[in-house]
Amino acid sequence: MALPRAPRLDEVARLAGVSAATVSRYLNNPGMVAAATARRIQQAVEETGYLPNLNAGALASSRSRLIAVLVPEIAQSIFNDTVEAMIEELAADGSSVMLALTGADNRLLDQQINAALSRRVDAIILTGILTDADARRRLREQPATVIETWALPDDPIDVAIGFSHRAVGHEIAQFLRSRGYRQPHLVVPRSPRAQERASGFIERWTTEGGSAPSQIDVPVPSHFGQGRLAFRGMADLATPPDVVVCGSDWIAQGLIVEAQCAGVRVPDQLAVIGFGNLRLAGDMRPTITSVDIDGRHIAREAIRVLKARAAGDPPRPAAIDVHFRVIARESA
Amino acid sequence: MALPRAPRLDEVARLAGVSAATVSRYLNNPGMVAAATARRIQQAVEETGYLPNLNAGALASSRSRLIAVLVPEIAQSIFNDTVEAMIEELAADGSSVMLALTGADNRLLDQQINAALSRRVDAIILTGILTDADARRRLREQPATVIETWALPDDPIDVAIGFSHRAVGHEIAQFLRSRGYRQPHLVVPRSPRAQERASGFIERWTTEGGSAPSQIDVPVPSHFGQGRLAFRGMADLATPPDVVVCGSDWIAQGLIVEAQCAGVRVPDQLAVIGFGNLRLAGDMRPTITSVDIDGRHIAREAIRVLKARAAGDPPRPAAIDVHFRVIARESA
């Protein structure tokens, strides 16, 4: 196991018969060097197996090509599709992702922001993270681009890419009314986003003349087991619902399983709608009506912003609405 | 939005009335400086809001405090618990994680290894990734610690932390025999690990006098929908099974749902066992018998190895067996 020191830029340069500066230019901007020189350098790179030291590069250029992605957790997260798309798109663009977990309660947010800033990341992408006034101020007062995703705050820290959770609530209310449901029951995770969707739903539902829905709150992160519990909890309701609006597809799935075990047919006796349009929504039996969020779209918009900034665009706050779609399936 | 340049080490030093070297020592090894000096430095750090530039630090010390974690994907991954534990434990230890996705088919493995090496990561942790001879050679010929997890290869690249998938197969066979099942059917994802478990199962099952099980292979990543399909596929079998051995809890869950829809009672008419012991296994109705892997244990062992190496331990290959446990529940 011989471990010869990794080759350096100047060694490649010597081999190619040019200066280190030229090799650097070739690597970062191939068009800048003459074609013949480029060929010689490329050959030297291959011959030595040279891999640039990105730490040195980051130090010299104050551009780390490292993006911090902060999420509460990944074991059971509705954001995983978005995060996966983000990492893939960034990798294709030549950046790497530093993934940091802030915990469901955001306990580690400050610490992780510091870690990201210490690494001098080019950008911090927040997904599904609530930031208090203090954190927002800190994030505003630093040079990296900050992208909030999955929501559209009134006062974005920098750039926000997401959708209106309130509008989702409206749309679900609209959808269920159009299908003729009368008595909705809400199962709402204790997250600001989910609460906002619920509030939007109630707003529209009652405006349209519906009677106030019943509601139960559940802990985050939401998961299958909560759906089961939520169904059992419904036994206590004064007026039995004809449709359950679930804060996530997992909850919807658990609720359907429990209903079926109790002999309640879905959707004939009880309709169910989820949120997130996870793969299982289309796979479940019955298939689950849900709300689709295009994570890849969010990811691509984020990259677009980052590229624009890297190209010198003035950092000007923006809110990008990526919308959402109710996907009607069997369950509602 | 004023963006004054980030404070530097020497500014903190001047404010504290010491040299930059001393501040550096205090930050990396507080015990090295006198108590009174430490207090002054700490105060200066707080006053300036100093955050060390880890790129510069990495360059100077050739220690990046950055660990690359490579996984095939995260949207639907049985490794997420392990990865989450890994990131949390590493963060607690002061390192950050660069998460890279290699794709279900490992297509991006080479590219991601290069990205990690370019960042001069302290270690590369592979989870659920198959490496061909070429990749293994490359990984061996570089200075970073390489940790393979979730498996115990015969010839670890460097350190392996995992369990024997073959032994899992043995254990499941043993377990099902002891419960009196006679006719198993295997639903096996097309991943080397899953195939190895299946092979171990068959080995033990037939050795103990059981008749050869039927088997169907399914694509990776495995998910709920495949369980449903797998159940339907069972209609064609010559001899109907009395227990289905699934390659993941998701498959098991999908299979149970489909069985119930078909009027087949689980486990009375058909037993099911999963793998991974995801949270939903305990939440499903009926609860799913599964095989538990302690992801956090794997993560902690990995940290232990990294710390030992950082402390100067000679890099000597090792295979650490973290074992596994069959969790008996209602479904089998």
Add this chain to the structure above:
DNA sequence: CTGCACCATGAAACGGCTTTCAAGCGGCGC
């Protein structure tokens, strides 16, 4: 009191790349 060991600290030399500045060179318009 001397000498020695040890602790706390500072000065300065890197670490490997980027980028500014300047210069060489060939070509083109006049």
Add this chain to the structure above:
DNA sequence: GCGCCGCTTGAAAGCCGTTTCATGGTGCAG
């Protein structure tokens, strides 16, 4: 034939820490 322009390239000055080596001072044994 001259001057200017633009394209390539090189030299060298950073970027911001870490670490080695050296030094001054302190305490303790003899």
